[in-house]
Amino acid sequence: MKDALFMVEILAGFIVVFSILWSGICFLIAWVSGWRHLASLYQTTPLKEGFYTGIYGRIGLANYNGVLRLGFSEKGMYLHVMPLFKLGHDALLIPWSELKNVQQSNSIFGNYVKCKVDGVTISLPYKHFGTLQSYLSAYT
Incomplete structure (x- = not known):
């Protein structure tokens, strides 16, 4: 009985510690990348549909590999x-x-479209460059 209770306590402790660490890491990445700064200026409600998922990109200093959602x-x-x-x-x-300084960027890892938003560099896959350019020319 004591062994089972001990295992439950260990599991509960792990869940608590993991949750705290995960939260801290997510907030740290958001801060280091510049996402928090951008959110202070451009926060909105998330789209429910009409966006691309699994996008690889870079915001500031942080890579968001396959976790970004992008919509236009x-x-x-x-x-x-x-x-x-x-x-x-x-x-x-x-x-x-x-969106400032929108341009193509090449690296050994592929082609990207880069832009600056309030001092934060955003890099997205080049396949979205055409869509981005279309919207930019239509709405700026």
Whole structure:
């Protein structure tokens, strides 16, 4: 009986410690990447549909490999992350007028489209460059 209770306590302790560490890591990544800064300016409600999922990208200093969600509308570019990584990462709606220095970037890992938003560099897969350019030319 004591062994079973001890195992339950160990499991409960692990869940608590893991949850605290996960939360801290998610908030730290959001802060280091510049996402928190962008959220202070461009926070919105997450899209329920009409977005690309599993997007690889880079926001500031942080890589978001396969966890980004990306959407485009006449209002701007939507960015948010999968629910498991949401802590500290509010959904963003960045107006088209705020996207600066939009350009193609090449690296050994592939081609990307880069832009700056209020001092934070955002890199997205090049396959979205055409869509991004279309919206930029139509709404700026």
